[in-house]
Amino acid sequence: MRILLAPMEGVVDYPMRQILNAVSSSDRRCTNLKGIDACVTEFIRVNDHAVTNKVFYRSCPELLKAHTYPVRVQLLGSNPTALANSARTAAQLGAPAIDLNFGCPAKTVNKSRGGACLLDETPLIYEIVSAVRAAVPEDIPVTVKIRLGYEQRDSYLENALAIEKAGASELVVHARSKSDGYQPPAYWRYIGEIKQIIKIPVIANGEIWTVDDYFKCREQSSCDDVMLGRGLLAQPDLAIAIKAKLANIPYTPLGWSDIAVLVHQLLIDTSDLYPSKYTGNRVKQWLHYLQRHYPQAISLFHDIKRCKDRAIIAQRIKQDIGVKAP
Ligand SMILES: Cc1cc2nc3c(=O)[nH]c(=O)nc-3n(C[C@H](O)[C@H](O)[C@H](O)COP(=O)(O)O)c2cc1C
Incomplete structure (x- = not known):
């Protein structure tokens, strides 16, 4: 399959x-x-x-x-x-x-x-x-x-x-x-x-x-x-x-902090790929999809929706990862 x-x-x-x-x-x-x-x-x-x-x-x-x-x-x-x-x-x-x-x-x-x-x-x-x-x-x-x-x-x-x-x-x-x-x-x-x-x-x-x-x-x-x-x-x-x-294998789905790691990764990877005026856009778009399964994505989106600064967005995502922002 x-x-x-x-x-x-x-x-x-x-x-x-x-x-x-x-x-x-x-x-x-x-x-x-x-x-x-x-x-x-x-x-x-x-x-x-x-x-x-x-x-x-x-x-x-x-x-x-x-x-x-x-x-x-x-x-x-x-x-x-x-x-x-x-x-x-x-x-x-x-x-x-x-x-x-x-x-x-x-x-x-x-x-x-x-x-x-x-x-x-x-x-x-x-x-x-x-x-x-x-x-x-x-x-x-x-x-x-x-x-x-x-x-x-x-x-x-x-x-x-x-x-x-x-x-x-x-x-x-x-x-x-x-x-x-x-x-x-x-x-x-x-x-x-x-x-x-x-x-x-x-x-x-x-x-x-x-x-x-x-x-x-x-x-x-x-x-x-x-x-x-x-x-x-x-x-x-x-x-x-x-x-x-x-396969009848017990499975524990990923929690929000695991997902936040991935969201942070997308921020880094897309910031390097697209012009700086689009910084954070792909992350915001993904949060829109993630909201369906993870309610935490709603408040993260709300907090970063107007922000274009990569460092500030990263800092906010890190709060959800559980990592102390520098
Ligand atoms: C934003 C967006 C972009 C899409 N782009 C393509 C595409 O480039 N090529 C394609 O064959 N289908 C494209 N599709 C259709 C998807 O591949 C898929 O057939 C559709 O979303 C239904 O599957 P889903 O319910 O699992 O999302 C796109 C769908 C969406 C929502």
């Missing part, structure tokens, strides 16, 4: 992937379990020209640095040739897999014929997946991420069949239409229908916030494998908690 960390543009960047993977592989809880099996980059937009090495290295610094987890490089676009050429470059740079995004609901992306709007163009999806499959070496998987449809939940079976026929290695299904946005519920049972008609592995995605949600999703979708996005941000050890439950 595998758990993938979902791609999230503007949220799950290199520092966040590192932190969530470190939690996921940490043996502090003595479970011997690896929570996250693979990650996906934020989407990389491909217009009419192939993406340059520089863009790939910026979105996926893991291509340059030693790391312990596989990161699929995600491409988004509608030009089969440009996507194929970009995929070839990513593979040459060392990407362990190429992922294609047919699920992004953003207006600007859909207007330029990318993301979820292609769900209404099954022949083009087929052409893109075939072209990308042909462009990268056979041992590099080409994976695909879709929603159930664009306006309606109506094109998922047709698209799944086309994606399999085009040679994709596996399919991630976000169990909503583009019009459903990110609002609950997720329609997991539709994924079960897909599973019945294709043979490639299917991974269920959407609205898994707790261990119980995992089991409900598994029952309705018949998928053991899942991709977790916001749920892992709200509870960074959710993947381990699910695997521990499956």
Whole structure:
């Protein structure tokens, strides 16, 4: 059974992937379990020209640095040739897999014929997946991420069949239409229908916030494998908690002071990566997700929400870690 960390543009960047993977592989809880099996980059937009090495290295610094987890490089676009050429470059740079995004609901992306709007163009999806499959070496998987449809939940079976026929290695299904946005519920049972008609592995995605949600999703979708996005941000050890439950291993979830250590780490890592005017923004964003599981995140957010000074933010976070601020 595998758990993938979902791609999230503007949220799950290199520092966040590192932190969530470190939690996921940490043996502090003595479970011997690896929570996250693979990650996906934020989407990389491909217009009419192939993406340059520089863009790939910026979105996926893991291509340059030693790391312990596989990161699929995600491409988004509608030009089969440009996507194929970009995929070839990513593979040459060392990407362990190429992922294609047919699920992004953003207006600007859909207007330029990318993301979820292609769900209404099954022949083009087929052409893109075939072209990308042909462009990268056979041992590099080409994976695909879709929603159930664009306006309606109506094109998922047709698209799944086309994606399999085009040679994709596996399919991630976000169990909503583009019009459903990110609002609950997720329609997991539709994924079960897909599973019945294709043979490639299917991974269920959407609205898994707790261990119980995992089991409900598994029952309705018949998928053991899942991709977790916001749920892992709200509870960074959710993947381990699910695997521990499956293995019948007792598991004590991370407490707030453990989480505060990670929040502090994100502050340091993102301050080094982004311009100083954005200092603290990623931390505040993460606290928004963490609030769902950890009420302490609310008061931390309240205390730092207007602050842009790294030292002051760090000092406040350290109060929650239980370390005396210098
Ligand atoms: C802020 C945000 C950014 C996202 N960016 C991407 C992206 O770059 N590529 C993609 O395929 N999906 C993207 N998604 C969708 C997620 O990967 C996932 O399918 C969705 O959040 C549902 O899963 P969840 O309920 O576990 O979060 C994004 C979602 C959010 C909320």
